[in-house]
Amino acid sequence: MMKYYQNKTILITGAASGIGKLFAERVSEVTGVRLILWDISAKSLQKMEDELAPKTKVVICELDVTDSGQVEREANHIMGQKIIPDLILNCAGIVSGKLFHQYSYQEIEQTLNVNVTGSMNVVRAFLNEMIHRGTGHIVNLASASGYIGNPRMSVYAASKWAVMGWTESLYLEMKEHQTEVNVTAVVPSYINTGMFEGVKAPLLTPILETDDIVERMLRGIAKRKRTIQAPFMVRFTPFLKGILPASVFDWVAGRIFGVYKTMDSFKGRGK
Template identity: 55%
Template sequence: MSDYFNGKSVLITGAASGIGKRFAEMISGSKNLTLILWDRNPDTLIENRASLPDDVRIISRGVDVSDRSDVEAAARELDELQVVPDVIVNCAGIVVGKMFHEHTLEDTQNTMQINALGSMWVVQLFLEKMITRGTGHVVNLASASGYIGNPRMSVYAASKWAVIGWSESLRLEMKKLKTGIEVTTVIPSYIKTGMFDGVKPPLMVPLLETDQMVERMIKGISKRKNKIQAPFMVRFVPLIKALLPAGAFDWVAGNVLGVYRSMDSFSGRRQGG
């Protein structure tokens, strides 16, 4: 693995499962590493400790990123420890998997707060300190659904569109102000984390293995890439949408690629990384 994380403090949200858990495990061989693991399932974080090397400094805490006061309290605790993350990896996320009219108001609020606002709050609480230091890296886990609408994913897609727009704008701001802060947006299709159990992957867009995606993330982050898109077909979606009339794109996405049927058999868990 890359030596990019040597000597760094890495904050990971959604660290108890899925991408967040494997990311922590796969960089845990880095030298002088501090892992800051946040998840709203603190008991699972404790159980996962056994999979991490004994010489890694670990600061774990139960944090619900949809609760602003909880995020603020967790950030204050890090301040008391005089720890400012070098890398923030926002992995916390949920998906409901219903038609929009079947969502409860709570479903909609929780999805937007966990997937979008929570990530913003986490970064906002550390960004000025990172700017003062002159270094830092923000990594936001978005989704290919941030490029394309999909039945049973309306609120999830909205949250990921928000993540992509915010991440891109933040990257440009940090560049314009010459802060030294890097921003990487991760844009994958469906990943085998359990979060999307039951989905039928579209044509030419295979389900991604968790380790495969994390390896791509580690490599891309180390190279300071602006975007990490996977699989290969994902990067062409914006271009195809721009070139085709809306009706033609719907026909290709729905009837040829099967995108609009991909969630019909969805059975995944409600929360995950």
């Protein structure tokens, strides 16, 4: 499995915490890997560089993925050194567990910008060079909320539905034009990274540990899977939603599995 990552340049956004951080730590042990780590937290990035530099080549950049100008400038700087990522892993994301009418306009804009536009900015900056080179792999972190709506997750769910639609369309474009650029969507349920602190797991859908989903990602990416879903009920959700009337599905999801109450005790990371 890990042979896939040998001698690859891997760019990770949201690299200073959660999935991005652990993924970087895991692949840093692979021969010849070069890591490009982007995050908005300079202090956390510096700590990661100190930890990983003895193992592999590491380049860090304090960067806001929502700033297209900053993304383009940093991408051009990297490509000016004849470096093009072999793998882009979009992990940067935020959530605010509120009812929709409680959101400020700024919170709506920020969530969509970070979770959707930010990932698009990063991919857009490097995609032409990947296509020209004839190789590349883009991995976007989506969510099970891209399959099913949920109270207190309206804006987050909207952002992940957008990520799912964009990723699927991008996959089809790359395949149709025979670019050899792979595209993968990662679709997990709640993950124990602190981002969803306080949530209650639905029936038969346990909260994933970070090392579990990262292990699944490492394997799925190496196999060039189109979609990586976890746990099992996430794969089952689109099927149920497709065969059941909407009212019946809502009853099953809400009353039996308890999905619609999972965010009632949400705390999150806070500011």
